[in-house]
């Protein structure tokens with residue numbers, strides 16, 4: 299662990315650094331609270347051993363600021379020469395997690411650090427599990443690409459960025475053609491594999507790290523293309539449809555081709571960076587997809603963004 303030692307008396311500072319090093323941790327040294335706050339901005343600190351009385355900024359004020367500025371828990375152990383119970387109580391109330399009383403007893407410091415390390419480790423494990431759960435909550439189990447949650451989060455983020463930078467984004471809805479017949483012909487498990495192949499094919503075609511594919515539900519996928527206008531989106535969309543055709547997944551049950559094909563509906567917010575919302579994009583992409591299906595499938599239809607007003611869905615047309 300990285301342990302920050304804040305103590306204005308050089309001999310005590312060095313003694314604490316020795317104890318921390320001997321326990322297998324890395325000591326960082328500060329002489330007052332201002333230095334502690336500076337350190338915290340540029341170094342990942344796992345624990346703080348801090349004198350209550352220091353020049354410039356004492357331990358209590360420093361702790362108050364740390365608790366105010368940082369969301370995640372950081373163990374702070376106070377060091378004090380005081381024998382006043384009220385001071386101990388105040389230090390713990392303000393946000394301290396332990397108190398060591400001077401004169402420093404190395405064995406006690408070492409034991410206190412060890413005890414706190416157990417909590418730090420379990421906290422780190424909890425954070426790791428939480429991050430994993432969070433990632434899982436945004437991932438589609440079958441295909442491994444983002445799910446609807448992940449998509450919504452990304453679209454909201456990219457819509458804000460689009461507005462800030464005045465740069466358009468595209469959203470494309472892709473739907474497998476005659477997928478019911480695919481399942482009926484080859485079985486549901488083969489259908490699942492087919493969806494995995496479609497998702498991975500699209501994923502590998504997307505070049506920029508900000509581009510994303512999500513499974514919207516069933517046999518429907520959504521592709522998000524930030525910093526892309528309608529013309530660019532159309533090119534990418536056509537290349538995706540082509541890439542899926544190139545995989546040549548047999549589809550005997552399809553009335554339009556011997557291989558698996560998809561249809562796509564494309565929308566961009568290029569003229570309407572103002573108030574375009576997630577649902578406006580989804581509704582318009584869905585309407586464009588519906589047109590593509592009606593046109594005979596295995597094609598892409600884009601909806602030109604004619605939005606100049608606040609009700610995009612009703613104003614737009616093909």
Ligand SMILES: Nc1nc2c(ncn2[C@@H]2O[C@H](COP(=O)(O)OP(=O)(O)OP(=O)(O)O)[C@@H](O)[C@H]2O)c(=O)[nH]1
Pocket residue numbers: 440473474475476477478479481485486487488489490493515516517591595
């Ligand atoms: N194997 C498999 N099938 C799914 C999954 N989710 C949805 N489906 C099937 O996908 C089929 C979609 O059928 P429809 O909505 O009629 O669409 P379609 O047959 O593709 O016809 P068009 O979209 O009009 O070309 C249904 O039979 C669903 O059961 C899935 O996770 N795995």
